Amino acid sequence: AFFWLVSLLLSSLIWFIAVKASNPQDEPLQKGLLIFGVMFSVLLQEAFRFLYYKLLRKAIEGLVALSEDGCSPISIQQMAYVAGVGFGLMSGAFSMINLLADALGPGIVGIHGDSQLYFLTSAFMTMVLIFLHTFWGILFFHGCEHRRWWEIVAVVVMHLAVSGSTFCNPLYVGSLVPSYLLMAAAAAWAYLLSGGSAQNLWRFLLCKS
Amino acid sequence: MITFMNNSDSEEEPCNERTSLMSAESPSVPSYQDGLQASEAGEAQAHRKRRTGSSRSPNNIADGEMSDSGVPVRESTLENEEEELTLKYGAKHVIMLFVPVTLCMIVVVATIKSVRFYTEKNGQLIYTPFSEDTPSVGQRLLNSVLNTIIMISVIVVMTVFLVLLYKYRCYKFIHGWLILSSLMLLFLFTYIYLGEVLKTYNVAMDYPTLFLVIWNFGAVGMICIHWKGPLQLQQAYLIMISALMALVFIKYLPEWSAWVILGAISIYDLMAVLCPKGPLRMLVETAQERNEPIFPALIYSSAMMWTVGMAKPDTAARGPSQQMWDAAEDGRENHRSPSHGDSQMSETRSPVPTRPITSLEELEEEERGVKLGLGDFIFYSVLVGKAAATASGDWNTTLACFVAILIGLCLTLLLLAVFKKALPALPISITFGLVFYFSTDNLVRPFMDTLASHQLYI
Numbered sequence: 001a002f003f004w005l006v007s008l009l010l011s012s013l014i015w016f017i018a019v020k021a022s023n024p025q026d027e028p029l030q031k032g033l034l035i036f037g038v039m040f041s042v043l044l045q046e047a048f049r050f051l052y053y054k055l056l057r058k059a060i061e062g063l064v065a066l067s068e069d070g071c072s073p074i075s076i077q078q079m080a081y082v083a084g085v086g087f088g089l090m091s092g093a094f095s096m097i098n099l100l101a102d103a104l105g106p107g108i109v110g111i112h113g114d115s116q117l118y119f120l121t122s123a124f125m126t127m128v129l130i131f132l133h134t135f136w137g138i139l140f141f142h143g144c145e146h147r148r149w150w151e152i153v154a155v156v157v158m159h160l161a162v163s164g165s166t167f168c169n170p171l172y173v174g175s176l177v178p179s180y181l182l183m184a185a186a187a188a189w190a191y192l193l194s195g196g197s198a199q200n201l202w203r204f205l206l207c208k209s
Numbered sequence: 210m211i212t213f214m215n216n217s218d219s220e221e222e223p224c225n226e227r228t229s230l231m232s233a234e235s236p237s238v239p240s241y242q243d244g245l246q247a248s249e250a251g252e253a254q255a256h257r258k259r260r261t262g263s264s265r266s267p268n269n270i271a272d273g274e275m276s277d278s279g280v281p282v283r284e285s286t287l288e289n290e291e292e293e294l295t296l297k298y299g300a301k302h303v304i305m306l307f308v309p310v311t312l313c314m315i316v317v318v319a320t321i322k323s324v325r326f327y328t329e330k331n332g333q334l335i336y337t338p339f340s341e342d343t344p345s346v347g348q349r350l351l352n353s354v355l356n357t358i359i360m361i362s363v364i365v366v367m368t369v370f371l372v373l374l375y376k377y378r379c380y381k382f383i384h385g386w387l388i389l390s391s392l393m394l395l396f397l398f399t400y401i402y403l404g405e406v407l408k409t410y411n412v413a414m415d416y417p418t419l420f421l422v423i424w425n426f427g428a429v430g431m432i433c434i435h436w437k438g439p440l441q442l443q444q445a446y447l448i449m450i451s452a453l454m455a456l457v458f459i460k461y462l463p464e465w466s467a468w469v470i471l472g473a474i475s476i477y478d479l480m481a482v483l484c485p486k487g488p489l490r491m492l493v494e495t496a497q498e499r500n501e502p503i504f505p506a507l508i509y510s511s512a513m514m515w516t517v518g519m520a521k522p523d524t525a526a527r528g529p530s531q532q533m534w535d536a537a538e539d540g541r542e543n544h545r546s547p548s549h550g551d552s553q554m555s556e557t558r559s560p561v562p563t564r565p566i567t568s569l570e571e572l573e574e575e576e577r578g579v580k581l582g583l584g585d586f587i588f589y590s591v592l593v594g595k596a597a598a599t600a601s602g603d604w605n606t607t608l609a610c611f612v613a614i615l616i617g618l619c620l621t622l623l624l625l626a627v628f629k630k631a632l633p634a635l636p637i638s639i640t641f642g643l644v645f646y647f648s649t650d651n652l653v654r655p656f657m658d659t660l661a662s663h664q665l666y667i
Contacts (some may be wrong), residue, residue: 002616005609009648011667012656034659041667090612094657095666097604118664125666162666169664 001090007048008094011041035167042163045087046156049137052083053144076145077138077194084137088130096126121172128179132162135186142193158182303622306581307615309448309509313586314614316452317459317594318607326405327460328598334461336360341463353465357473360466364474368481368488376495391434391450395427398453440510447509451583455590459598467595471588471639478633493631508580585634589614592642600650605657609649613641 015037056079063073099122110116136155143151162182168174191201321327333340336359339352374383400423407414430450433443462470481487593610600606617638625632660667 001612005612005645008653008667009645012653013648015656016652034663034665037656038660038665038667045667091667093608094605095661097608098657098661101604122664125664129666166664166666 001086003048003052004045004087004090007044008041011037011044014040038163038167039160042159043156045091046140046159049083049087049140050144050152053141056083056141076141080138080141081134082137083141084134087137088133091133092126092130095129096122115172117172121169121176124176125166125179128176128183129162132158132179132183132186135183135190138190138194139186158186303619306618306622309444309581310586310589310615310618311611313448313451313455313590314593314611316448317455317590318597320402320406320452320456321459321594321597324405324409326408327456329460330463332461333463336363337462337466339466341465349465353463353469356463356466357469360470361473361477364477365488372488372492372495375492388431388435391431392427394450394453395430395434396423398457399423399426402453402456444509447583448586451509451586452590455587455594458587458591459594462591464599467591468643471592472643474588475633475635475639478635482631482633490631508582509586510580581634585638588635589618589638589642592639592646596642596646596650600646600654605654606646606649609645609653610642613645614638617641 015033018033018037056076060074060076060079067073099119103119109118115121136159139151140155143149143155162179165175165178337356338359339355341349341352343349343352371383400419403419403423429438429442430446432438433446434450458467481489484490592614593607596610597603597607615638617640618634621632621634621637624637
């Protein structure tokens with residue numbers, strides 16, 4: 001969570017500088033800067049995910065060295081999951097919390113002509129992002145562990161795609177549907193990578209031992 | 210201040226126990242009605258002692274099975290195990306500290322957001338005489354710096370006063386001082402707080418009910434804090450007291466002064482704990498010389514300590530008063546110290562037979578515990594509360610400061626595990642908190658607002 005926060009800080013610093021240095025009246029420029037800011041932020045987040053991976057790797061080595069039986073009490077997959085959850089929670093919290101606070105007060109959604117589904121779609125979008133961050137964490141760490149660069153690239157591309165799809169808002173079909181599809185794909189992929197299989201799932205669903 | 214009980218003065222006492230993480234407070238928090246109370250040094254020491262006790266036990270118990278192996282092997286494996294156990298317990302202690310700090314912050318933020326009394330400007334403490342209502346920025350800055358200087362010097366004076374009192378064994382005076390401050394805190398501040406909360410929610414309460422409620426709350430609090438009580442009740446009282454104190458600070462410190470004071474106090478904490486002539490360090494060393502478990506007060510303890518009472522947020526000098534009560538327990542204390550002695554299994558074995566069950570139990574309870582000074586609680590909550598009160602970005606800033614402080618706490622505990630000596634708990638957390646507050650408020654907020662208005666997600 002902290003790492004995500006730092007990445008957000010740096011990316012907003014860049015955006016802020018860019019905005020201050022440019023003409024505030026120029027609408028397309030502002031929009032362009034915003035797009036640039038978003039993309040840059042996504043890339044920075046992934047970079048920080050990588051840095052976090054490096055840090056955790058070192059930590060695991062330390063734990064292994066110290067433990068009695070040569071294996072660390074927490075595996076890299078668990079750490080990947082936790083890292084993903086941390087990133088997701090932080091990003092979700094930052095996206096939603098001001099909305100929630102405002103939702104407590106009086107008001108009418110979309111009175112100025114904006115979409116009336118603003119809160120609903122924000123909630124769904126946040127949820128899908130949190131899930132995605134979790135899965136991306138697992139995929140990313142797995143890719144780093146086994147030196148499969150294409151997995152890492154896939155995660156980055158997915159993240160860019162999801163963020164980019166939100167530019168279609170308020171045309172919610174353009175953003176929510178692809179995001180959910182991507183989430184399902186990422187979920188299945190992460191599940192397979194973590195050692196699950198269709199058999200396991202079937203057994204679990206049928207409550208077999 | 211955080212002390213890693215491990216080797217607070219391990220240089221002097223090679224057979225000293227390992228200590229678990231412990232934090233002592235930063236220097237005293239003045240109460241604006243009473244005198245000032247001095248600092249945590251005592252706590253640090255108390256913590257240290259306690260920690261030492263605590264962290265020893267797991268090691269000893271773990272070593273129990275290994276006691277039959279040869280001595281040199283035992284030594285090295287002991288070292289190793291101790292290290293590993295230290296780290297394992299270090300991680301557990303981090304979690305044990307997260308919960309109370311988070312609770313305190315939640316209470317403060319919830320109050321700030323709902324009760325308007327604490328964000329209204331109704332005057333200032335006498336410790337910050339310069340007003341900030343000046344037209345020019347330079348003047349305002351100057352006033353806040355002057356306020357900070359006055360506040361910090363008051364704190365330093367009180368700390369030194371406390372150290373002197375402790376050195377010359379004026380325990381009764383310290384004891385009385387502590388009782389008075391805790392009385393005031395538990396009764397008066399609670400009364401004000403309750404009054405404001407009732408006003409906010411427009412709930413009517415008659416005086417007899419109010420008297421009953423406050424009397425019970427205060428009396429139980431005094432008992433829990435100065436004597437014995439259930440652990441969770443003690444912890445809850447400490448958290449509430451820290452929150453009350455933090456709220457007082459948030460209300461009565463002017464804007465810029467609050468931020469400058471936060472920065473200055475973390476620098477002071479750093480110096481007071483680490484410099485050889487620092488008051489906190491001297492207090493710790495005096496306590497070590499006398500081999501007394503000083504100042505159990507003013508410390509949040511997550512494990513039951515029979516011999517010490519609870520801490521008081523704004524007084525540091527609880528320790529000696531505790532000592533008076535702990536006279537009966539001293540025997541047990543002393544028993545515990547050698548049993549927490551470092552290397553030899555034999556050492557640990559010998560005290561045990563005389564008091565087999567009780568000391569082991571106490572060891573168990575002690576060792577699982579972690580101690581953090583209440584001043585640390587207070588200043589963390591002041592930072593987060595101020596962020597909630599004054600930031601226009603509202604919740605994002607508050608959340609960012611919260612995460613920053615917790616990460617700072619983690620890092621401090623990690624450093625503690627590495628250095629194994631007393632460390633101040635404030636600097637890293639407060640630095641992170643300040644950095645994140647100012648950057649989130651000014652940089653992240655416009656970005657997030659723009660994103661939210663276009664409903665973009667990153």
